[in-house]
Amino acid sequence: MPTIAAVDIGSNSVRLKIARLQGRRLRALHEDREVTRLGEWVFRTGFLSPDAMATTIKVLRRFHRMAQRLGTDSIRVVATSALRDARNARAFLEWVRSATGWRVEVISGLEEARLIHLGLVSSAKLNSLPVLMIDLGGGSCELTISAGGHIRDTVSLPLGAVRLTNEFLQHDPPRKSELERLHGFIGRELGRVADRIVQARIHSVIATSGTAASLSAVCQKISKNRASSVTRLQMRRIAKLLVKATIEERKKLPGIGPRRAEIIAAGAVVYSDLLEHCHLGGFRYSPLGLRDGLLAQIAAEQGGIAPRKHIESERRDSIQAAVKHYRVDVGHALQVRNSALHLFDRLKSMHRLPPQYREWLSAAAMLYEVGDYVNRNGGHRHTYYIISNSEILGYTPEQRRIIAAIARYLGKSRPGPADGPMKVLAAEDREHVPKASLLLRLARAFHLGRTGAVQSVSVRVHEASIDFRLSHKRRMGVDLELWAIEKEKNYFREVFGRTLSAALA
Numbered sequence: 123m124p125t126i127a128a129v130d131i132g133s134n135s136v137r138l139k140i141a142r143l144q145g146r147r148l149r150a151l152h153e154d155r156e157v158t159r160l161g162e163w164v165f166r167t168g169f170l171s172p173d174a175m176a177t178t179i180k181v182l183r184r185f186h187r188m189a190q191r192l193g194t195d196s197i198r199v200v201a202t203s204a205l206r207d208a209r210n211a212r213a214f215l216e217w218v219r220s221a222t223g224w225r226v227e228v229i230s231g232l233e234e235a236r237l238i239h240l241g242l243v244s245s246a247k248l249n250s251l252p253v254l255m256i257d258l259g260g261g262s263c264e265l266t267i268s269a270g271g272h273i274r275d276t277v278s279l280p281l282g283a284v285r286l287t288n289e290f291l292q293h294d295p296p297r298k299s300e301l302e303r304l305h306g307f308i309g310r311e312l313g314r315v316a317d318r319i320v321q322a323r324i325h326s327v328i329a330t331s332g333t334a335a336s337l338s339a340v341c342q343k344i345s346k347n348r349a350s351s352v353t354r355l356q357m358r359r360i361a362k363l364l365v366k367a368t369i370e371e372r373k374k375l376p377g378i379g380p381r382r383a384e385i386i387a388a389g390a391v392v393y394s395d396l397l398e399h400c401h402l403g404g405f406r407y408s409p410l411g412l413r414d415g416l417l418a419q420i421a422a423e424q425g426g427i428a429p430r431k432h433i434e435s436e437r438r439d440s441i442q443a444a445v446k447h448y449r450v451d452v453g454h455a456l457q458v459r460n461s462a463l464h465l466f467d468r469l470k471s472m473h474r475l476p477p478q479y480r481e482w483l484s485a486a487a488m489l490y491e492v493g494d495y496v497n498r499n500g501g502h503r504h505t506y507y508i509i510s511n512s513e514i515l516g517y518t519p520e521q522r523r524i525i526a527a528i529a530r531y532l533g534k535s536r537p538g539p540a541d542g543p544m545k546v547l548a549a550e551d552r553e554h555v556p557k558a559s560l561l562l563r564l565a566r567a568f569h570l571g572r573t574g575a576v577q578s579v580s581v582r583v584h585e586a587s588i589d590f591r592l593s594h595k596r597r598m599g600v601d602l603e604l605w606a607i608e609k610e611k612n613y614f615r616e617v618f619g620r621t622l623s624a625a626l627a
Contacts, residue, residue: 124424125151127189127197128416129182131226133161133204133260134284134385135332136178138185139413140192143421151192156181157381161204161261165285170208178214179221186222196424198416199224202234203261203282227518231278234412235264236436236515238330241414243271243432251325254402257411258333258389260284265315267322271432272439273515275318279311283333283389291388294369301365301391308392312399319400327397327405330412332382333389338407339377340364353404354397361387361394423478437481437516441488444514448492454572459487461579462565466558468581469588472618473557482521483558485514486528487565506530506543524551531559532566536613560610560617567606568592575600580627588614590624600626 126148127140137155141148158178163171189197199218205211205228215226229237238257242248250270257264261282267275290296290304329338340360341352352360364372364387372383397404422433445452466473466480486509493504509526510519517525527543537544537556544552568576575598582589590607594600607624614622 124195125193126417126420126424127192127194128413128420129185129197129199129224130412130416131160131178131182131199131201131205133164133202133262133282134159134381135260136160136181136185137413138188139417140189140194141417141421143424148417148421152188154185154188157379159260159284159381161207161282161284162288164204164208165261165282165288168207168209170204170210170214175214175217179217182218182222182224186224196420197224198420199226200234200237200412200416201226201228202259202412203231203280203285206230207261230513231262231264232276232513232515234262235266235276235278236273237415237419238264238412239266239268239273239276239415240418240432240436241410241412241416242328242330242408243268244418245410245414246328246408249325252322254319254322254324254327254400256327256329256334256393256396256405257331258283258329258392259331260385263392265319267319267324269322272435274322277315279315281308281311281392283385283392286388286392287385295367296365296387304388304391305395308395309399312396316399319402324400324402327402328408329393329405330408330410333386333393334405334407335409336377336382336386337390337393340375343376350407351404352393352407354394354402357390357394357397357404361390364390433516437485437514440513440515441485444492444512445488448495448508450489450491450495451572454569455488455491457569457574458490458562458565459484461568462487462562464579465561465565465581469561469583471583472588472620473561475554475557479554479558482525483528483561485517485525486558486562489514489525490529490532490562490566502530502533502535510543520548523547524555527551527555528558528562531556532563556617560614563610564607564614567610568603570606571600571602573598576603584620587621587623588618590622591627592624593627 123142123144125142130137135155135157140152141150158174158181160174160178163169218224218226239255242255252267252269255266259282263279263281265277266273290300337360338350338352341356342348369383372378372386373380378386462483466483489509490505492508493501496504506526510523514522523546530543531537568579575594576592578593580591592600604624611622
């Protein structure tokens with residue numbers, strides 16, 4: 123059974139979780155966490171401090187040794203708010219790579235929210251009613267509205283506990299003027315999303331991460347209730363208690379460690395104001411989070427277990443949103459996609475592309491015209507930029523670059539090793555992308571006239587040739603489509619080493 127691991131390099135803490143895929147479930151083997159305050163200087167100066175980087179590297183080396191000891195087959199390492207903001211992030215990423223061999227992926231706030239959502243829906247039983255998921259970290263706060271396992275809305279706000287403490291709370295305990303400024307800033311940020319949350323008619327609220335765990339523990343002590351839920355009234359009282367207490371007094375409260383005591387007041391104010399502004403009854407703490415989403419993603423891609431349907435749904439919803447935003451002709455895109463997938467399936471013995479390329483080809487077919495929204499002149503270049511830089515949820519940056527490269531070469535240019543879109547790909551993908559792109563070129567050629575004249579294409583595979591037979595609607599010409607296929611013959615022979623012919627059925 124494969125053993126997989128996830129590392130979350132956060133602004134306040136660094137976390138590790140290792141699990142083993144057994145059947146269709148993940149069994150946790152090891153968890154580790156340490157506060158390193160990587161983002162503390164970032165939110166003050168814009169730079170990661172040398173001490174915080176060194177401390178984090180030391181922790182990551184420990185994680186690396188444990189991953190090796192448990193025989194981890196694959197690992198995904200991500201970083202969040204601090205690395206998104208730090209001007210010297212590249213130096214830290216290179217340090218991590220030299221110390222552990224790991225390539226760190228700096229994920230966006232929206233991707234962070236998606237992975238947290240995946241961790242919750244793949245491990246917790248949720249009903250179909252709207253749920254608000256809150257993850258308040260050191261640098262940012264991710265808010266996600268989910269219903270029926272689908273993300274309906276998500277936003278990342280700069281309301282992390284470390285960020286707000288450094289920016290607003292300079293005294294112990296905080297002064298009234300500092301708290302007023304803090305409330306004002308939080309209110310301004312929540313004003314961007316409060317109406318959307320209220321209109322969603324949230325049924326329940328789930329909070330993750332260390333701040334929520336600490337607040338839940340304090341609530342249990344004060345209310346003498348073992349439940350992990352916190353009401354709005356309880357949260358208001360807890361926030362008032364924490365902002366009036368000194369750091370030493372906060373350290374003595376249950377669930378608040380020495381380092382958490384330094385930032386918990388700001389986190390409590392965010393939770394209290396969020397519940398008030400959005401008219402929410404309270405929240406329930408869940409120990410699940412970003413690491414669980416990362417593990418679920420790895421497990422789904424490697425073993426095809428249950429979370430895969432959630433991932434596919436997220437990808438599909440995100441692509442549909444992009445198609446709508448960039449005003450793509452949906453009917454035409456679906457025709458091209460179906461033909462591209464038909465070619466992929468019928469020509470497997472020839473192209474020998476990895477199975478995952480089928481999904482990436484599908485995405486490229488749906489998105490290959492998004493660049494026209496910017497300008498039809500150079501549309502393919504615009505397409506590449508949009509796909510590789512957009513928030514198409516569920517795909518890693520590397521996967522988005524592959525999809526973008528497949529969609530890039532549908533004009534006169536051909537993918538070459540010196541091209542920018544090709545140079546950033548791994549060596550094996552530089553071999554695969556031209557094949558996938560050519561399949562998309564042919565699928566587009568079948569529907570170039572946009573008349574729907576070509577109803578189906580049969581594919582006959584021979585040892586030295588490939589023959590297409592086009593079934594078409596009567597009284598509708600397909601001269602343009604046959605001409606487009608004819609133009610691809612030489613390139614087809616160059617890529618696949620076979621001749622190509624096309625005729626009417």
